[in-house]
Amino acid sequence: MAPVLTVSGLGKTFIMHLRGGIELPVIADAAFVLEGGKCAVLGGPSGAGKSSILKMLYGNYAVNEGGIEILHRGQIVDLASAAPRTVLEIRRETIGYVSQFLRVVPRVSALDIVAEPMVERGTDRRKAADRAGELLSRLNLPERLWALPPATFSGGEQQRVNIARGFIIGHPVLLLDEPTASLDATNRAVVVDMIAEKKQAGVALLGIFHDTDVRNAVADVIIDVTGFAPDKKAA
Numbered sequence: 001m002a003p004v005l006t007v008s009g010l011g012k013t014f015i016m017h018l019r020g021g022i023e024l025p026v027i028a029d030a031a032f033v034l035e036g037g038k039c040a041v042l043g044g045p046s047g048a049g050k051s052s053i054l055k056m057l058y059g060n061y062a063v064n065e066g067g068i069e070i071l072h073r074g075q076i077v078d079l080a081s082a083a084p085r086t087v088l089e090i091r092r093e094t095i096g097y098v099s100q101f102l103r104v105v106p107r108v109s110a111l112d113i114v115a116e117p118m119v120e121r122g123t124d125r126r127k128a129a130d131r132a133g134e135l136l137s138r139l140n141l142p143e144r145l146w147a148l149p150p151a152t153f154s155g156g157e158q159q160r161v162n163i164a165r166g167f168i169i170g171h172p173v174l175l176l177d178e179p180t181a182s183l184d185a186t187n188r189a190v191v192v193d194m195i196a197e198k199k200q201a202g203v204a205l206l207g208i209f210h211d212t213d214v215r216n217a218v219a220d221v222i223i224d225v226t227g228f229a230p231d232k233k234a235a
């Protein structure tokens with residue numbers, strides 16, 4: 001099967017403008033592919049650059065070198081050089097992202113935060129709210145919390161709202177940054193099942209999972225980020 005996303009020659013160097021422009025090379029010449037129906041997992045020690053790769057794939061971090069080719073609206077688009085408007089369109093339709101922490105918006109209820117991506121894509125508000133409720137029930141978020149803004153929720157409750165929001169749309173590519181880090185065993189198992197269903201539906205997933213049990217349960221491929229270390233490439 002043709003890959004859904006192809007990373008080639010990807011490089012990232014942070015420039016610390018407030019520290020006299022010190023350069024911090026983090027990733028060099030990274031290359032891998034994502035395929036539909038498979039979950040790839042980024043491996044490697046803390047600080048190796050796993051989150052930085054996810055953030056480049058979602059367009060949060062600028063790419064210094066290389067390309068990120070993605071199948072979007074039936075065409076191959078290079079995310080690394082795409083215009084901001086195209087990146088936003090790709091996020092709406094093609095790439096979903098569950099970040100480590102929920103970005104809470106004041107006064108917006110948990111249910112609306114989860115439903116929002118569906119509403120943005122034109123689904124009727126009530127239908128989107130029903131689907132959001134189904135996901136929140138499945139993730140065991142008590143119904144009494146649904147109408148409240150998540151600012152005061154526990155870490156695990158906020159993480160479950162974030163997961164429901166990331167999973168509500170059928171994006172063909174889904175990026176997961178430690179989605180189970182704050183969850184108990186019951187909810188970790190729910191997320192493992194939800195990932196398996198995404199695979200069944202043909203979604204290409206890329207995630208970071210520090211929990212070994214979760215990683216073993218979901219991973220089809222491990223991408224070892226230490227192979228993309230800049231000093232290794234220079235040696």
Ligand SMILES: Nc1ncnc2c1ncn2[C@@H]1O[C@H](COP(=O)(O)OP(=O)(O)OP(=O)(O)O)[C@@H](O)[C@H]1O
Binds near residue numbers: 044048
């Ligand atoms: N915005 C940034 N500005 C400067 N340096 C950064 C930035 N983001 C990440 N880094 C640096 O890049 C390196 C890789 O960080 P990253 O968060 O990608 O690693 P990681 O493999 O995901 O680590 P962990 O497993 O601890 O989450 C680290 O040395 C970090 O300090």
